[in-house]
Every structure is written in structure tokens, then in C-alpha cells.
Amino acid sequence: MNNPFLDQLLTREGLPRYDLIAPEHVAPAIDHLLSEARATLARVTDPATPVSWETVMEPLTDATERLGRVWGAVHHMSGVMDSPEWRDAVNSRLAEVTAFWTELAQHPALFASTKALDAQFKQQPGKDASHSARQRSLENSLRAFRLGGAELPEEQKKIFAELQARLAQLNQKFSEQLLDSTNATVVHVTDQARLDGIPAHAVESAAAEAKKRELDGWVFTLQHPSVGPVLQFAKDRSLREEIYRKQAMRASEIATEGPQNDNGPIMGEILKLRQEQAALLGYKNAAEVSLAPKMADSPQQVIDFLMDLAAKARPAAERDLAELREFAAATLNIQDLQAWDVAYASEQLRQSRYAFSEEEVRQYFQLPRVLQGLFRVIRTLFAVDIKPVMGLAPLPVWHKDVQLFEISRTGKTIGHFYLDLYARSTKRGGAWMDDSRGRRVLRDATQTPIALLTCNFSPPVGEKPTTLTHDDVITLFHEFGHGLHHLLTQVGELDVSGINGVEWDAVELPSQFMENFCWEWENLSHMTAHVETGAPLPKALFEKMIAAKNFQSGMFMLRQVEFSVFDMKIHMDLLPTQTDQPADIGRSIESQLWAIRQKIAVLVPPTFNRFAQSFSHIFAGGYAAGYYSYKWAEVLSADAYAAFEEAGTARYPEVGQRFWQEILAVGGSRPAMASFTAFRGRAPQVEPLLRHNGLLATA
Ligand SMILES: [Zn+2]
Incomplete structure (x- = not known):
């Protein structure tokens, strides 16, 4: 078959030819790869096939990698080059591809082979990195099988699947009712x-x-x-x-349009079913199930962590609120600050205190220079070279604005990245990093990683370069952190190389870590030049930016903690019985929220506030008993960056090298806690996060 997806995208050594793939190639390529993957799955799980890494995992990874890469490219194209044709192409095979991944995740014979292999690996404790990476990958898949119900007796497996299906419906219903209620008024x-x-x-x-x-x-x-x-x-x-x-x-029994979109009973039923699933799997509660594949050890550890943050942020939050009340009374003539005054009064206070405009700052951040500044930071930290790919005609890119770079060290190519920075009508919003190819060590070669970095900055107008807001600069550094995690890996097993296999609550470590360099005066003075005068960012303006950064950070921290504690607590403590009615459970969820607010919030919302009924992250998204991950990863990234602060800029290269070796290089091949501890020489501490947010009590 002559198909650019198969012939020119699935390359192991050359660069994937994004310039050649087109929507009409999708269906035949996917059909071919699906049947290839199914045939491989049948072959490796055939009772006649001996169970070994080489006979089961390697061929299966070959086949699923090919399918995953092509499907990833299809998704990528529909995200950055949207058209009716690409949409149709995605939709034409979405169901088939999803069905295959589901089948793979629940395949009984594959589960049996994985278990057998895991036992083999445990018996021959090889000490080299490749052995432990493989073992980690086996452990991850076994856990995923188990959490998916693969080990349950047939009868319970059926119940588990029914709960799963009902939960999917309820998640959907929660979103729909929230949307309907939002649109009703x-x-x-x-x-x-x-x-x-x-x-x-x-x-x-x-x-x-x-x-x-x-x-x-x-x-x-x-x-x-x-x-x-x-x-x-x-x-x-x-x-x-x-x-x-x-x-x-919205979406409550007192919603303006009436009670028809009340999410209370939906929340109740969702929680009840999650607890039933947890019990089937042999866990005490749904919070434990959520944490099983994460970095945090136990729900109680997460609660302790959050309550500690709350206690430390509280004095600052109380100060924030007192200041706001005082300002509102004196300047805005608001004597009794209410929930609906907070954002308004805060904005007025912010303006009066830190008078500078985002537009003013933007004049100093020209995109090409910011990019050079970013590359300079990466070069300093990791001693790598970043060069545009030259001499390829045409460049294998999907759009003329896309740039292509090679990252190398001492002349040896480490990987590549495609950079697609400008907003256009065919691109979905936001910024993200996708992988195009992951690192793999094969018998005859090493496959180098390729990252796709996408942003939505305003395109240049005429001769003028694009200018970025400081938030844009932070976004760029953030996404590059994900990119470096993917590109600087030294793991040879695909399942645990780069970001693959990294715990959910640790995956934002490298990205948030990189953001810190956007607040270093040294870097900013290098990467700024006013579009008219060429002058670097004035120090006085920089200092205002720093001061504004921590405005009301205490109140913000407490709000995040309140949501996180609420999410964790209901999944730990509310264990409905068979006869409890969804509406009653919904009410218990709400009273938990009020209890937590009384304990944590400095400004308790009015009694008509029905926040839980619109908390989609945990009732309709993937964040159930996982909302704390935001703060958790921020502690890790702030503490990792503090190692650089402690060493001082002269020693950045040395600390950067260790950060690479202990965190980026090992990716998902070992637990994130082990990586962090190896880098820092101790367990994570929250002080750096508090300090960076201006929340440490000063004597
Ligand atoms: Zn991120």
C-alpha cells in the first residue's frame, strides 16, 4: 500500500513528513494498522507463543506504537489544520480506534501474559536500567488491568462494567445539565x-x-x-x-429556571457508584483507587499536605481580605464586602497599587528574542545545542509558519521539535505539547524523540515582529518544560520514556519548573528589547511585575486548597449504603462542602452558593480525588527550582545536569518520589512554594 502515513510518517530515523499526509489517507492507514495490531495481539497471546519480553511486549509495542503515532498525527492535524475533511477523517475511525484500546486494556490473555512476565522479571533481579524500566512498565500495566476490573470473578466483572457504563452516562448528564442551566438564564x-x-x-x-x-x-x-x-x-x-x-x-434545586437541572442527585449517584467500584476492587474508598497510580501515598497524606498549606497561607489570606475590606470601605464606599464585590474591589485595588499595563510590558517581548532567551536558558541548564533544521526542501511541516529544530549534545542528535506558534482560524485554542515519536532503544538503532509544541500567539503584522505578553512568555516556557521532559529522556522503553508512565500528580513538575526562569531578572534583561527603541525591560517595571505577581496569593491559595480538600474528603469519607438515595447523598456532599469552608475559607460564600453542582473537574472530568494534583506538582516544581536558587546562577550548569539526570532523563521509569529525592537529597518541602508566592511569614 502506498500511503504517506505508513511510508513517510512512521519513520524511525528520518523526520516524519507532515507535509505529505492528507485526510484521504487516514481511513486506509488506520484500517491497515488496526488489522496489523489485532493480528499481533492474537499472535503474542497465542498459547503457543512463549512468554518473554521479546516475544510478547516487543512486537506488541511495535504494533501499538505504529497505530498510536498515526492516530496521534491525525488528531494533531485536526487540532492545528481543522477542516471538514480532517474532522470527517477523525470521526470515520474514532469508534474503531477507541474500541481497540478498550479491548487491549481488558484482554484476559494479555493480562495473563503480563502477569507471567512480571513474575519472571521479579525472579531474575537484573540490575541494569533497561531491566528496571521494563519492570516498571509491567507494573504499570498490571495495575491498570486491575483497576479496570480485570482480576474480578466473572459475575463481579459484569457488575463493574455496568457501574462503569452508568458512571459514563452520569458524567455526561452532569455536564449537560450544567450547560442547560447555564444557558437557561x-x-x-x-x-x-x-x-x-x-x-x-x-x-x-x-x-x-x-x-x-x-x-x-x-x-x-x-x-x-x-x-x-x-x-x-x-x-x-x-x-x-x-x-x-x-x-x-446554576444546576441546583434553587436555580433561576427551576429545579429541573439539579445536579445534586447526579453528584450523589456518581459518588455512590464510585464507592461501589472501589469496594469491588478491594479498596476502602474511591480516594484510594484514585491515588493507586499517583505519587501521593494515601488520602490522609494528601489531606495533611493540604491542611498544612492552608495553615501557612491563612495569615496572608486574612491580611489580603482585611486590606480589601478596608480599601472597599474607604475608596469604593462598600461597607459590607460581599461575594459579588470581591473581584471588582480586587481589580480596583490592583490597579491603584500596581499601575502598569500589560500592553506596556508587551512592547519589550519580541518573539524571536524571547525564543533565543529560552534557548539560552536551556543551553545553560543542560549543555545542549538547539539549531533550526537546515537544508531540507521542503521542510516536512504542515503549515508554512511551523519551525523545525534539532536538539543535540556534543554533535550528537538527541531529538527534534516542531514549533507552531501563531494563532490561526484552523487551530484549536490554548497551548500544548504533543509527542510525535517517543524514545526507544531498538536492537539495531536508537529512535530519537520528537515533540510538537503548539501555541496561539498573535501572528506578526507586516514587518513588525510578534510581541508577547508576559503570560504568553510563561506559557511558552511551560510547554517547553513538557517538551524537555519528552526530549531529554534517556529511557529506552517506550511505555516509560519521557512523559509516558509519569504519575499524574508529578507530570507538571518540569513545566512549572521552567516557568520560574521567566521571573529571573538576568534572563528577562537578555530576552527583552523594546520594539521601537530596542531598550531592555526597565528594572522598575520588572519590580512592579514581581509585586503584582503575588497580589492576593493567600486568598487564591486557600481557595485552591478548599476545592482540593472537599474533593478528597467526599471520596474518602462519604460511603453511602445500598439504601441511601442519590438526593440525600447529594445533600451530604453539600454539607461536607460547608463544613470545609467553615474550616478553611476566609470569606465564606453566601448560603445560596451551589459550587459543588458545577464542579465539573471532579464530577464530569478526570479529577475525582485528584484535584490536589495542581498544588502537589507546584510544591515539587517550586522546591526543585529552589535548588537552583540555593546554588546561585554560577552553578546552574551543575545543578541543571543533576536535574536532567535524576528527573528528566529517567521519566516514568521510576517513581517520581524516588526521582525527586535523588535530585534534592530529601523529600519535597512546601516552603519554596510559599516563599515564591510571598506567603512565608516575615519576622
Ligand atoms: Zn502543563
Whole structure:
């Protein structure tokens, strides 16, 4: 078969030819790879096939890697070159590909072979890195099999699968009801004076929304882009209150449109079924199931960690709130600060205290120079070279704006990355890192990794270079952290090389770590040049940026902790019995939330606030008993960066080398805690995170 996906994308040594693949190649390539993978699966699990790494895992990895890479490329193209053709191509094979991965994850014979192999590996304790990487990969798959119910007796397996299917429906229903409730109510304004303070872009959107509904004046919806500017900027207190109330009551029994979209019973049933699944798997609760593949050891450890953060952030949060109250009373004539005043008063306080505009800062960050600055940091830390790929015509890229770089060390290629930085109508929003190819050591060669880095910066206009906001710069560094995790790995087994196999609550370590370098004066002075004058960022402006960075960080920290504790606590402590009704469980979930707020929050929300009913992360997304991961990974990244602060810039290369060897290089091949401890010489500590956020009590 002549198909660019198979012939020119699935290369082991050359660069994948993204310039040649097209939607019409998808179906035949995927059909071919699926049947290849199915045939391999049948062959390696055939009772006649001897069980060894070489006869089972290697051929299976070959086949699933090919399928995964091609399907990844299809996804990538539909994300960055969206068109009806690419959408159709994805949809034409989505069900088949998903079905194959599900089949693989539950394959009884493969589970048996994996178990047998794991036993073999444990009996011959080889000490080399490749042996332990393989062992780690086997342990990961065994755990995934078990958490998927593979070890249950037939009857219970059936129950488990039914619970799984019902949970999928409930997650979907939770999202749908939240969306329906969000869309059921609007705030209609006919008096122009009420719009005072709201930015023009938000007023224009509201006018357009009114027009669409054939109404006079302005309509604010309960969607975030509409609510945010009102709460933050509207001078009219009653308008803020109205939109706050309506938004806070969404998807509850007191929602403005009535109780038909009440998510309370859905939350209750979701929690009940999760606990039933946990019990079937032999765990005490759903929190334990969630933590089984994560870095944190136990739910109690997570709670202790969070409560410690809360205690340490509390004095600063109380100060933040006192200041805000004082400012609101003195300057805004708000004597009784309410939930709907917080964002508005905070914005006014922020402006009065740190008067600088994002636009002013942006003039100093020209994209090409920022990129050079980023490469300079990477070169300093890891002693690698980054060079654009030259001499290839055409470049194997999907769009003319895409740049291609090679990363090497002492003349030896380590990997490549494709950089697609500008927003365009065919690209989905946000910024992300995808892998195109992972590192693998094969018998005859080493396959080097390739990363795809995508951002959405404004494209250059005319001759002028693109300028970035400081947030954009942070985003770029963040995504490069993920990229380096993928590219600088030295592991040879695909399942645990780079980001693969890294625990969920540790995966943001390298990305958040890289963000710190955007706050170093040394780096900023190197990577800035005013678009008109060429002058570097003035120190005074930099200092204002630093001061603004920690504005209200205490209140922010407490809010994150409150959500995280709530999420963990309900999955630990609420264990419904068979006869408990979903609506009652829903009410217990809510009373847990109120209890936690009383303990943690400095400003307890009004009694009509129904936050849980819209907490999609944990009731509709993958964050159940995992919301703490954000803070957890931030502790790791802040503490890792503190090692550099302690050493001082002169010793960056030496510490960078250790960071590479102990954290980036080993990827998922060993537990994140072991990697962190090896790098830092001790367990993680929270002080650096607190210090970076200005939350350490100063004597
Ligand atoms: Zn990230």
C-alpha cells in the first residue's frame, strides 16, 4: 500500500513528513494498522507463543506504537489544520480506534501474559536500567488491568462494567445539565448606565447577544467570558449581585429556571457508584483507587499536605481580605464586602497599587528574542545545542509558519521539535505539547524523540515582529518544560520514556519548573528589547511585575486548597449504603462542602452558593480525588527550582545536569518520589512554594 502515513510518517530515523499526509489517507492507514495490531495481539497471546519480553511486549509495542503515532498525527492535524475533511477523517475511525484500546486494556490473555512476565522479571533481579524500566512498565500495566476490573470473578466483572457504563452516562448528564442551566438564564440590561466600567469588548458581545435574541439593550449570559468582566469591572453593584446569584445557583434545586437541572442527585449517584467500584476492587474508598497510580501515598497524606498549606497561607489570606475590606470601605464606599464585590474591589485595588499595563510590558517581548532567551536558558541548564533544521526542501511541516529544530549534545542528535506558534482560524485554542515519536532503544538503532509544541500567539503584522505578553512568555516556557521532559529522556522503553508512565500528580513538575526562569531578572534583561527603541525591560517595571505577581496569593491559595480538600474528603469519607438515595447523598456532599469552608475559607460564600453542582473537574472530568494534583506538582516544581536558587546562577550548569539526570532523563521509569529525592537529597518541602508566592511569614 502506498500511503504517506505508513511510508513517510512512521519513520524511525528520518523526520516524519507532515507535509505529505492528507485526510484521504487516514481511513486506509488506520484500517491497515488496526488489522496489523489485532493480528499481533492474537499472535503474542497465542498459547503457543512463549512468554518473554521479546516475544510478547516487543512486537506488541511495535504494533501499538505504529497505530498510536498515526492516530496521534491525525488528531494533531485536526487540532492545528481543522477542516471538514480532517474532522470527517477523525470521526470515520474514532469508534474503531477507541474500541481497540478498550479491548487491549481488558484482554484476559494479555493480562495473563503480563502477569507471567512480571513474575519472571521479579525472579531474575537484573540490575541494569533497561531491566528496571521494563519492570516498571509491567507494573504499570498490571495495575491498570486491575483497576479496570480485570482480576474480578466473572459475575463481579459484569457488575463493574455496568457501574462503569452508568458512571459514563452520569458524567455526561452532569455536564449537560450544567450547560442547560447555564444557558437557561441570562441577565438582561436595558439601561446603559448600568454598564459603567465594563470593558468595551464585553459590552459589544452583550449587545450582539441581545440582537441574536431579538432583545433591546444588552444580554449577559452565565458563561464565564460574559460573567467575568461584569464581576471584575461593573460599577453597578446590583448588576454584579444579579449575575453572581444566577451563576452561583446554576444546576441546583434553587436555580433561576427551576429545579429541573439539579445536579445534586447526579453528584450523589456518581459518588455512590464510585464507592461501589472501589469496594469491588478491594479498596476502602474511591480516594484510594484514585491515588493507586499517583505519587501521593494515601488520602490522609494528601489531606495533611493540604491542611498544612492552608495553615501557612491563612495569615496572608486574612491580611489580603482585611486590606480589601478596608480599601472597599474607604475608596469604593462598600461597607459590607460581599461575594459579588470581591473581584471588582480586587481589580480596583490592583490597579491603584500596581499601575502598569500589560500592553506596556508587551512592547519589550519580541518573539524571536524571547525564543533565543529560552534557548539560552536551556543551553545553560543542560549543555545542549538547539539549531533550526537546515537544508531540507521542503521542510516536512504542515503549515508554512511551523519551525523545525534539532536538539543535540556534543554533535550528537538527541531529538527534534516542531514549533507552531501563531494563532490561526484552523487551530484549536490554548497551548500544548504533543509527542510525535517517543524514545526507544531498538536492537539495531536508537529512535530519537520528537515533540510538537503548539501555541496561539498573535501572528506578526507586516514587518513588525510578534510581541508577547508576559503570560504568553510563561506559557511558552511551560510547554517547553513538557517538551524537555519528552526530549531529554534517556529511557529506552517506550511505555516509560519521557512523559509516558509519569504519575499524574508529578507530570507538571518540569513545566512549572521552567516557568520560574521567566521571573529571573538576568534572563528577562537578555530576552527583552523594546520594539521601537530596542531598550531592555526597565528594572522598575520588572519590580512592579514581581509585586503584582503575588497580589492576593493567600486568598487564591486557600481557595485552591478548599476545592482540593472537599474533593478528597467526599471520596474518602462519604460511603453511602445500598439504601441511601442519590438526593440525600447529594445533600451530604453539600454539607461536607460547608463544613470545609467553615474550616478553611476566609470569606465564606453566601448560603445560596451551589459550587459543588458545577464542579465539573471532579464530577464530569478526570479529577475525582485528584484535584490536589495542581498544588502537589507546584510544591515539587517550586522546591526543585529552589535548588537552583540555593546554588546561585554560577552553578546552574551543575545543578541543571543533576536535574536532567535524576528527573528528566529517567521519566516514568521510576517513581517520581524516588526521582525527586535523588535530585534534592530529601523529600519535597512546601516552603519554596510559599516563599515564591510571598506567603512565608516575615519576622
Ligand atoms: Zn502543563
